[in-house]
Amino acid sequence: MSQRTYFRDAPDPENDALEHAQFAERTVRAIQEIRRQSESSVAGLIAPWGAGKSTALTMIVNGLKEHASIPWTVVELNPWLYSDVESLQIGFFVALREALPRGRKWKKGRERIGNFFVAISPAGKVNGLVGVDASSALEAFGQKVAGDTSANALREKAESSLKDLEQPILFVMDDLDRLTPDELLMVFKLVRLVGRLPNVYYLLAYDEKTLLDLIQQTDVASGDRARARDYMEKIIQVRLDLPSMRPQQQEELINAAMTEIMERYDIVPDAEDLQLFSGAFIRYMKNVLTTPRSIKRYFAQVDALYETLNKEVNFIEFALITFIRTFEPDAYKKITGAWRSEITGDTSSLLRSNKENAEQKTERWHGLLTDAHVDPSHVPGLYGLLVSLFPRLGANGVSSTQRDALARRRSVGDRDYFERYFTFGVPGDDISDETLSALIRRIDQGADAEALETVTNALRNSTCKTCRKVDRALPGNQNAASRLLPHLADIYADAPHEFFSVNGSPMLHLQSTAELALAELNPQDIERTINTMNELSHGALLASIAVQTIRENQELPQTEMLVQHVARVLESRVRGIITTDLASVSTHEFRHVYHWRMVAGKENTDATLRNALTEGPWTALDFAARNISVATTGGAEYLSELPYEILDEVIGIEYFFHELQDEIDQVDAPIMRHHYSDTIDNRRLLALSFLRSRRESTPRPEGA
Template structure:
C-alpha cells in the first residue's frame, strides 16, 4: 500500500502548488527587518492549506543569506496545558538568547524574573527555575519559597526587568526569528497564552516572530474572549499578515490522481479507473475534485482510499466508491443521511410517485446540512449516485437497473451495504467468484461443485447462496464463452432438482424461486445470443441428463412457446426455446424418463411429485390413465402414502389488509391441500380413505403421520 506522507515540503524543488514565490516574498520581508522589536509577521491559511510547507520554504531561503536572523522554532502544540506552554515559551526564549544575555550582567536573571512574573509566583516557579538553572538555580535555598523571593519580590519593577533584557539584546548584532507554526492547532486558551506572551515579555529588540494560523478561526477565538477588541487585538500584535495563495485546483487534481492511481492498478496491468466510463468521470469532476481545496484534503482522501479500497477492490464501482468516501470525509452529515435512507435511494423509480412535500422532506434530510453555495452540487452528486432521485427531483425515470447491478453501483440494493461495511455481505457473490465460474463454465465438475457448495450455505435472510449465485450468473451470462454454454447448462440441468430448496422459494406475494432463476439464466445464455437452430440443439443436448423435475419444467416452458394458455398468443418462432421438431423430441424424452422412474421406483422420491404427475398426464395423450394406474398401485403401499401426502400438501400465505392502516405487517403461512383437478392423476376418494385409515390405525409412525394429518385438515377445511 502506498505511504502517502502528510509531512510538509522543505525545498523549492518539491513545490507543486506555486508556494515558493510566496515564501521568497515572506523571506524578503523578514530580512528587511534590520532592527525588529518583537515584530510579528503572520501567514494566514485554513487548516491543511500548506502553511507549514511555506514556513519551511521561508527557512530555506533565509538559510541562503549570511546575515539572516537566527531561526528558533517553537513547537507550541507540544505543550498541552496553558501553564506548560508558558514555561515552554521561556525555555525556547532562553535557549536561543542565553549566549547573548550572558554578556550583560544580570540580563539572564532579569529574563528569569520575568518568567517568574508570568508564573504568578505560584506552582510554575520551580519549573521556571529549572529552565534557567546555572547561577540562578544555585541561589535557591529552601526550594520554591526562596525562589519566589528571588524572582518576584525584588526591588526591580517589571518594566525595569524588561528594560535590562532589552538593553542586552539591543547591544548585540544578532537577530532572532521565533517561528510559531499552526497556532490554530492549540486550544483557544493556549492560543491566547502564546499571543499574550508575544505581546508582553516577547516584545524584545532584535527579535521577530513568524506565526501561522487560520485567520478566521483565530479571530473568532480572540473575539469570544475579548469582544470589545475583536480583530483589533490581533492587529496590535501582527504588523504584517499575508494570506496564503490558494493552490491551483488543477494541481490538486493532478496530485490526487498521482497518489491514488497505484491503488487502482489491476493485476493485469490495467486500472479500475480506466475505460470509457462517463459516470466515473462525471463523479470525479462534480463529487471529488471540488472537495479538494487544500493539499491536506488530497492526502486525507488518498490515505483513506489506501486503506478502504483494498477491502472492496473489484466488488464496487470505483467512481461511486471514491465519491462516497469523499462524502464520508468532507460531508459526514450527508454520508450518514445516505446510509440511513437506503429504502428511498436504491433501485429504479418504478411507480415511486412522491408528492412535492415528500420530495422536499427527502432533500432536507439528505442535504439540509450542506451550505447553500454547495447544495445544488451535492444534490447533483446524489442524483448521479442514485438515479432514483432523478425521478424525485427532476422527473426522470428509469425502468431497469440491471446494468447498475452488473456494474456493482451504489444504487443497487444488492451492493449498497458493501460500500458502508467495506466487505461483501454474505449474500453478495464476489466478482472473482463469478469470473472464475464463467471462466470454468466448460468444466461440469467445477460448476456442480460450486452450486452444491452454494446450496449448503445459508446467508442472511434465510436463503441459500445458490439463489444469489444464479442471479449473479444471469447478470454476467455474457462472460460465459459460446463454446462453454452447452457444458455449463448440462451441468446445471443435472443438479437442477437439488437447487429446488424450500429456503429459496418466494414467500407471500413473491414468485421467484430457483426454478425461475434457472429459467432466467437459461434464456440469458441462449435466447439472447443464439439463433433458434443452435439454441434448440444446445437445450436438447443439455436435457439428456437433466434432473426429472427440471426436465418437466423445461418441457412445459418450451411447449408453452408454441401452445400458450388460453387467451395468450404463441411466441414468434425466433423467440421460442426450441424448434417444433425438437419440442417433440423433448416431450418424448420427458415421457420416457417418467415411465422409467415409475418403473424403478425413483419417481416417488422426485421433488415436486404432484406437479410431475400433472405434466405426465398432460403429455401422455391417454387423458391421465397411465398416471392414475401408477398412483392406484402406490396407494396400496402404506409407506408410500405419506410421500404422496407430502406431495399434495402445499403452502399458502395470507396477509390481512386491516382497517385504518392497521393491516398485517407480515404474511401468515398456512397449509393448503393441492387437490383441485387431482382426479386426473389420482382417485381422490381412495386417497382420502387411505389417509384416514393410516392416521386412525397408527400404521405409520413419526413425522409421516403428522404430514397426513395436516393434509387431511387442510383438505377438510371450509373453502373460502
C-alpha cells in the same frame, strides 16, 4: 502526491505541487525588508487548516538559514506543546535565551534576559517546561539575579543587549489555531508586551477563522467578531496570506491520486464511471476538497479500504461513498440506517404509498440532509450525488434496464452489492464475484466436483442473489451450463414456488438461470443434459418452463432441438400417468401433462389425453379436478382456478357437463376459492362447483 504519503501529515517540502517554494522565496525577501525598516515586527502566515502552512514554514525557515543575504537565528516555538500558560511563558524566555550567542561576550546579555523574565514571571512555583519541574532551577536563577530593579529598567537593559546582535532572531510559531483561548492570549501578550525586543521578529502561522473564533470567546472580544478582528490586527503588522489552491492544482492533485490508485488495482474506468465522478466533483466535491490535507485525507481512506474489495464493487462508486463517509459522517450513517429502505427500494419502500412529486421529494431530502448536519451550501450537491448513486431516489424510479445496468456495474444502488460498500468486504452470506467467475471457469474446464459443490451450495443458500451472479458469469461457458443444469433442477424442487416476493422469487430466478443455461448449451450436449435433468423430480418441468421462454423470446439455432428433447422427456412422464387412476397421481406428476401440451403442442398431445378419458382409466371428474391450479401464498398452497379452456380443447366442455350431470346438480355453487388445501377430495368438490358455475353461465342448446 504518491499514495505512500496519503497518511503523512508532516511538512513535505519535497512534494511542492502547490508552488509553495515560490511563496517561501517571496516571504524570505519580505522578512528581510521588514528587518530593514523596523527593529522588531510580527508577521502572520495565514491559511486554512490543511492548506500547507507547515510545509511553507519549513521552506521559509530553510530559506532564511541557507539563502538569506543576512543570516538569521531561527527559533521554532510550538506553543501547543506546552501544558499550560505558565509553561508557555517559561518556554518563550528559555527559547530566547538559548537563541543568544554563546561565549563570555554574551554572558551578561543572557543574564539580563533572565533578570527581565524573573521580574515579570508569575509568583510562586510554576510547572516545568515540557513536563519537567523547572521551579527549583528558576528560583535559584532568580536568587542569583534578583534585586530591587524594576521590570522597565530590566527591560531596557535587555533591549540594550539585544541591539548589539549581529544576527536577528526570528520566532516561528505554528499551530496557534490549536490553542485554548487563554493560551492564545498569553502568546499575544508575550509577543505584544514582552517579546517585542530589538532584533526579535515573529512569524505566526494560523487559520484566521479559528483564531477569530478563539478570541471571540475571551473577554477581549466578548463574542464580538469585529472586536476580535481589531484585536488581532493590533498584534499582526504584516499579513502573509498563503495562496489558495488553484482549481488547476486541485484537479491535478485529484487526477494524480485517482490515477495512481487505479493503476495499482488495474482499474480501467468506462465512460459512465468518468461521467459519474466528474459530475459529482463539479457539483459538490470540489467545494469540499479545497486543501491538500483534505485531498490526502480522502484518498488515504479510499486506498486503505478498497484493497479488500478489489473488483468486487465499482471503484468509482466506492470512492464516492468513501467521500460521503469521510466528509459527511452523519449522512453516511443514515444511508445504512433510516434512509436505507427508500434509497434501495426494499420491502418497506415498495409497500409504502408515496404520492409526493419530484419537487416535494427534493425538498424533503434537502431537509433530511440538513438534519444530518450537512452544510446548507453542500446539500444540493450531496443530494444530486445520492440520486446518481441510488437511482430509486430519482423522480422516475428505476426501470428493468437500469436495474440490469446497476447489477453489471456492481453498483451500490444494486441490492446484491449494497452491503459490500459498507462492510468493506464480501458479507458471509454472499459469494465473491471474482470467486464465482473462477469457479464457473473451473467447472467449464472439467468436472470439478469441489467447484460444482461450492456453486451449488451458494445457489441453495442464497438463491436469488447467486442466480443473478451466475447469469452474468455463465455466458461463454457451455460445459459449465451443461453441468449446472441438473443442480438447478435439484434446487428447484425445494425452492418456494411463489411468484412474488419483495426480495425476489427463488423459483423465478432459477427458471431464468435455467433458461440462460439451456440457451448456452452446445447442441451436441442437449440430449444428454435434458436426460440428466429428467432423472430429477423437477428436471423436466424446469426444462419445460425455460425452453418455452426461449422459444417465445429468442431465435436460436438449437431451439427446435431443445423443444424436441424436452417434449420427449415430458411425454415419457405422461405415458406413465395415462395408465394410472388420476386419484393416485400427485399434483406434481400431473403438472407434466400441462407442460407436455405446452411444449409438444396440443395437436400432438390431446388425442392421447382424450383416449385416456374415453378408453382409459381416467374419469371426467378426476381429469377436471387435477387441472385445478394451485396458488402459493405465504408459503402455503391453496387450490385456485379451473382452466375451462383445457377441458374444452381436450374433449369439449359439454363432455364434462354430460358425464358429471348428477354430481354437478348436487353441489352447492359458488364455493369460496383459495381456502381449500390440495387434496383429491377438495379438488373434486371445487371441480364440480366450477363446472356448475360454468354450466349456468353457458347458453344451453334447445332440448338439452
